[in-house]
Amino acid sequence: MSEPDRTYLEVLENRVVVFDGAMGTSIQARNPTPADFGGEALEGCNDHLVFTRPDLIREIHASFLEVGCDAVETNTFRANRVAIREYGLEGAVVEMNRRAAELAREVTRAYASKGRPRFVAGSIGPSGLLPSSSDPELGNVTYEELVDVFREQSSGLLLGGVDLLLIETGQDILEVKAAVAGARLAMRESARWVPIQAQVTLDTSGRMLLGTDPASAQVTLEALKVDVLGLNCSTGPEHMRDPLGTLSAGARTPLSVIPNAGIPVNRGGVAEYPLTAEELARAHRDFVDRLGVTVVGGCCGTTPDHIAAVVEAVRGRTPKRQNDRIHPGPRVSSGVRASALAQIPAPTLVGERVTLRFQETEEYQLYLGQLDPVTQESGVRQRLENLGYLGPDADPEELDVAIILFKQEHCGLAVDAQDIILTENDSDYESYTAFDDDFRKTLVEVHGS
Numbered sequence: 001m002s003e004p005d006r007t008y009l010e011v012l013e014n015r016v017v018v019f020d021g022a023m024g025t026s027i028q029a030r031n032p033t034p035a036d037f038g039g040e041a042l043e044g045c046n047d048h049l050v051f052t053r054p055d056l057i058r059e060i061h062a063s064f065l066e067v068g069c070d071a072v073e074t075n076t077f078r079a080n081r082v083a084i085r086e087y088g089l090e091g092a093v094v095e096m097n098r099r100a101a102e103l104a105r106e107v108t109r110a111y112a113s114k115g116r117p118r119f120v121a122g123s124i125g126p127s128g129l130l131p132s133s134s135d136p137e138l139g140n141v142t143y144e145e146l147v148d149v150f151r152e153q154s155s156g157l158l159l160g161g162v163d164l165l166l167i168e169t170g171q172d173i174l175e176v177k178a179a180v181a182g183a184r185l186a187m188r189e190s191a192r193w194v195p196i197q198a199q200v201t202l203d204t205s206g207r208m209l210l211g212t213d214p215a216s217a218q219v220t221l222e223a224l225k226v227d228v229l230g231l232n233c234s235t236g237p238e239h240m241r242d243p244l245g246t247l248s249a250g251a252r253t254p255l256s257v258i259p260n261a262g263i264p265v266n267r268g269g270v271a272e273y274p275l276t277a278e279e280l281a282r283a284h285r286d287f288v289d290r291l292g293v294t295v296v297g298g299c300c301g302t303t304p305d306h307i308a309a310v311v312e313a314v315r316g317r318t319p320k321r322q323n324d325r326i327h328p329g330p331r332v333s334s335g336v337r338a339s340a341l342a343q344i345p346a347p348t349l350v351g352e353r354v355t356l357r358f359q360e361t362e363e364y365q366l367y368l369g370q371l372d373p374v375t376q377e378s379g380v381r382q383r384l385e386n387l388g389y390l391g392p393d394a395d396p397e398e399l400d401v402a403i404i405l406f407k408q409e410h411c412g413l414a415v416d417a418q419d420i421i422l423t424e425n426d427s428d429y430e431s432y433t434a435f436d437d438d439f440r441k442t443l444v445e446v447h448g449s
């Protein structure tokens with residue numbers, strides 16, 4: 001395998017990277033005819049335009065590079081065998097992705113200069129199926145099948161020379177996992193390693209379509225070692241602010257945010273995106289400055305005007321260094337929620353000192369062996385000692401030891417005995433006896449235990 005291509009990640013360490021704006025709505029704005037798509041049967045298949053109207057796709061890439069963006073996405077959002085099945089184009093997946101990547105590469109090459117690389121991100125959108133769903137149609141796909149779907153798409157993108165693979169608009173975290181696995185398989189097969197940027201889409205409630213919350217997506221995707229993690233599409237930037245705060249607090253990777261130009265409103269059957277260029281730029285500047293976001297850009301409805309304003313707003317901004325952040329401890333996640341394995345403040349564990357006689361036994365050594373790693377790793381902040389029940393027939397010497405221990409330990413004493421044993425005076429241990437409940441109360445009052 002070739003050396004990993006880290007150029008993109010190295011740039012992210014030093015400055016904010018701006019992605020392009022929307023491909024889909026930019027195509028629509030140019031009113032392509034059925035002939036542009038390659039005939040009536042292919043009308044609406046944006047991904048096919050790389051064969052039939054490469055000039056139009058080049059022009060869209062150039063329109064964003066012209067206003068100063070650093071990265072463009074290939075026109076391959078739906079170019080996987082499941083999504084383009086409806087057009088009968090399953091057999092063209094690899095070639096379509098390869099062609100799209102080559103087109104984007106041609107245009108970025110014209111804009112790149114020494115010290116100012118322009119990147120091609122291989123766009124991998126969802127399949128349209130939801131493997132985690134119990135819906136008989138949408139859920140009718142296995143994880144392994146999806147891995148192969150995304151392996152195939154990734155292999156075409158890698159052949160065409162992308163700088164990174166961008167898994168975007170993730171709706172089902174299981175599908176995102178499959179896409180990461182497929183991307184890695186393709187890299188292994190093509191012996192070419194590029195970074196993976198994975199982005200999920202949240203609704204206005206801050207969750208993915210099937211209920212996964214941002215922290216859960218983060219734990220899952222960080223465990224899969226994606227290089228950049230983020231959010232895109234769906235809502236405008238305002239609804240992304242809170243989830244982004246959650247991601248930012250726990251991030252071990254650079255963060256990306258590529259919002260729509262607001263939530264579209266339907267005007268006479270046409271989706272209109274309400275967010276102005278200035279509003280998007282202001283939101284991004286805030287995300288960069290306050291939340292340490294490193295990759296910004298625009299999804300549906302964003303135009304070159306939007307991206308020009310974003311470029312202006314984040315120019316010269318340096319990303320927050322990852323090691324300036326306080327990371328949470330280890331976390332685990334289900335499909336929908338994450339939970340921390342550490343608790344702050346740490347729980348108070350009670351360390352039990354067993355009876356002195358028992359301490360000489362093999363079982364006690366075993367017990368110590370089990371206890372110590374536990375107390376060390378669980379962050380015990382207080383240790384209570386239990387002197388154990390010495391019994392009415394206790395050897396006076398044992399009691400002596402118990403009292404010495406009690407005086408030396410800088411911790412509380414938990415009484416754990418069937419009968420309370422009291423020595424009113426530490427040295428007068430012979431006066432111990434058992435007491436009833438009333439006396440327990442007195443004990444508490446006298447000794448403040």
Ligand SMILES: [Zn+2]
Binds near residue numbers: 232260
């Ligand atoms: Zn979008």
